Amino acid sequence: MKVRLSNEARADLRRIDAWWQENRLEAPLLFAHEVIDLLEFLETAPEGGEKYETIEEGAVRRTLLPRTRHYAYHAIADNEVVVYAIWGNPRGEGPPLRQRRR
Numbered sequence: 001m002k003v004r005l006s007n008e009a010r011a012d013l014r015r016i017d018a019w020w021q022e023n024r025l026e027a028p029l030l031f032a033h034e035v036i037d038l039l040e041f042l043e044t045a046p047e048g049g050e051k052y053e054t055i056e057e058g059a060v061r062r063t064l065l066p067r068t069r070h071y072a073y074h075a076i077a078d079n080e081v082v083v084y085a086i087w088g089n090p091r092g093e094g095p096p097l098r099q100r101r102r
Helices: 007-023 030-044
Strands: 003-005 050-055 058-065 070-077 080-088
Touching: 003 007, 003 030, 007 030, 007 080, 030 058, 030 070, 030 080
Parallel strands: 003 080
Antiparallel strands: 050 058, 058 070, 070 080
């Protein structure tokens, strides 16, 4: 199934990747590699991850990027998987998904 990043998820990805490259000198590309693995996973397992909440478009699921401790929040909408947010696990709460549906 096709996977698409929302504008907000793209911004999340750029921000987190820049931080990771600047601050994780022993593994600067680890976050990028985990995102690539995530996108490949979602293409073949669009209903992967754990159920997180329900929004207007349907059930939002989240999938952990295990080594960088970030979650990707995604749902199936219009025959594609839409990643709405990539959010750091230590932040304590999830992203405002109802504001990220683009």
